Amino acid sequence: MTDKKQSAELVLVETEKKISEESKEHFFQVDFLKAAMIFLVIFDHMVAWGVKSEIGVTLWERISIPVFLVIMGFNMGLSFQRKKTTKLRELYSWSYFKSKILRYIVPFLVLYAVSTFIGLFMYGFDLSAMYHGQYYPNHGIINLFVGILPFWGPGNWFLPVIFQSILIMPLLYKAFTKKPILAIVLCFVIEIIMHLIIFFFIGEITTWEEVHYLSLIMNSVLFLLPGIGIGMWFSFGCKLKEKRNLFMWILFPFSLAFCIAHQFYGFRFRVDGIPLMRGDYHFLIVLYSAFLVLLAINFLPQKSEGRISRAISMIGKSTYHILLIQILGYGMIFAFWGTHYAIDVGFGPDKIFDMIFAWLLFISFGILWYKIDTNKNLLKRVLYSINLFTIYVSLLFLTLWGQVLWVPIPLLIILIYAVIALITNFIIKKPLKTRKLSLWTVFLLMTFIMMVLQVSVLQPNEAWITFIPIGIILTLAVVGTILDYMNSK
Numbered sequence: 001m002t003d004k005k006q007s008a009e010l011v012l013v014e015t016e017k018k019i020s021e022e023s024k025e026h027f028f029q030v031d032f033l034k035a036a037m038i039f040l041v042i043f044d045h046m047v048a049w050g051v052k053s054e055i056g057v058t059l060w061e062r063i064s065i066p067v068f069l070v071i072m073g074f075n076m077g078l079s080f081q082r083k084k085t086t087k088l089r090e091l092y093s094w095s096y097f098k099s100k101i102l103r104y105i106v107p108f109l110v111l112y113a114v115s116t117f118i119g120l121f122m123y124g125f126d127l128s129a130m131y132h133g134q135y136y137p138n139h140g141i142i143n144l145f146v147g148i149l150p151f152w153g154p155g156n157w158f159l160p161v162i163f164q165s166i167l168i169m170p171l172l173y174k175a176f177t178k179k180p181i182l183a184i185v186l187c188f189v190i191e192i193i194m195h196l197i198i199f200f201f202i203g204e205i206t207t208w209e210e211v212h213y214l215s216l217i218m219n220s221v222l223f224l225l226p227g228i229g230i231g232m233w234f235s236f237g238c239k240l241k242e243k244r245n246l247f248m249w250i251l252f253p254f255s256l257a258f259c260i261a262h263q264f265y266g267f268r269f270r271v272d273g274i275p276l277m278r279g280d281y282h283f284l285i286v287l288y289s290a291f292l293v294l295l296a297i298n299f300l301p302q303k304s305e306g307r308i309s310r311a312i313s314m315i316g317k318s319t320y321h322i323l324l325i326q327i328l329g330y331g332m333i334f335a336f337w338g339t340h341y342a343i344d345v346g347f348g349p350d351k352i353f354d355m356i357f358a359w360l361l362f363i364s365f366g367i368l369w370y371k372i373d374t375n376k377n378l379l380k381r382v383l384y385s386i387n388l389f390t391i392y393v394s395l396l397f398l399t400l401w402g403q404v405l406w407v408p409i410p411l412l413i414i415l416i417y418a419v420i421a422l423i424t425n426f427i428i429k430k431p432l433k434t435r436k437l438s439l440w441t442v443f444l445l446m447t448f449i450m451m452v453l454q455v456s457v458l459q460p461n462e463a464w465i466t467f468i469p470i471g472i473i474l475t476l477a478v479v480g481t482i483l484d485y486m487n488s489k
Helices: 002-023 028-046 064-083 094-122 127-133 141-146 158-178 180-202 208-218 221-235 243-264 283-299 307-317 319-337 349-373 378-404 409-427 434-456 460-488
Strands: none
Touching: 028 064, 028 283, 028 307, 028 319, 028 349, 064 158, 064 221, 064 283, 094 127, 094 158, 094 319, 094 349, 094 378, 094 434, 141 158, 141 208, 158 180, 158 221, 180 208, 180 221, 180 283, 221 243, 221 283, 243 283, 307 319, 307 349, 319 349, 319 378, 349 378, 378 409, 378 434, 409 434, 409 460, 434 460
16 A cells, blocks of 8 residues: 555656646747847848838838747746746745846846947047947937947847846736736736827927937837737747637737738828827737747747757847847947948848848857856856957957958957967867966957057057067967966876
């Protein structure tokens, strides 16, 4: 009898374990969608509206942000369900905030520091010139307090949405566990209220101050709440034929009709010439995008183990870091060219290669940054981050400078360093130990500083001065590496 009881208990434990593991299963569909959408985001920021307006982007490219919003809600809903609690005190736990700080806030602070320095460098270390040379006056000082970088890049506006979502997600989940229908309806009602506030209290835009307030409202998570709400709704049941998802079948045709009218016939809701609804990501477009997410979840495989699938999953996991990387990259392009739209009307085949280069550059460095952030060794994480950003920024400078100006020798030294580092890590497969990595990181950083001095401070006939500290640090790095190698023997 005892043996039977133990056997039964063992079966129950194994069953519970299996259920627990299944609940934590990874959704390849989500990674695929995120990977596809980040390609579209990079495309959106490189292709001018003169081109996009002719190729029906509302139906395929403008879905990127709404899809990300739906996935945000979907992922957070699943995450909270795994915790098996609906108490706000437990939902708003320190572990929740810690994970979000490490995932979102810390990389943002790194980007803030790096982009501000690079921006100052590109604008002659003039803070006012940097700020006014970017997206000002489309954003004012008030917007800097919600996550807008002083050295602006396209896509920056989405960061305040992410940060604010951290604060409301537990409360939203609590609402969906108690009154799901009321919660999803309120998500739409709140957005409609936001549109009405803009319509009645701002109305026609006549001053830059009104532009700033409009930007502040439209960059808030409340303005985009339906996408997140629908995603959280799907997290409780995402079967296509479930009765609870019938409303998506009903609303999808209306949303699709609006998208077609909006794209091809210039349809807008206006009252006395003033838009009643603002932006490209309101609920009438989100519903169309959300239905596509629902289709993807149901028809794409939940698991995929192939090499290509693993690459797609890695891109999907790295989308936040890719977004940050491309913000910096396009910000530099904007500062250099006065626009981040490299592909405009009348473009030739060479612009297609520019698009491919942008995808390769931003996505590869975003993935590397994501992998660096998963390193448990804090010192190595810092050292690798310095290496990453120095090389990334230098590569962009080479791309920009090489077309119209001379290429500083320190820049070439940095790129040679990058090639050797890649060979060491991925071909020889003997990455440097922390001590040697520290020596070479100091050399890399010193070389970059010398490049900045050569370009921004020194006269052309004084450039040779920069080679002295570079040579000294290089010698120290080489000698230190040799000594370290000999001691290890």
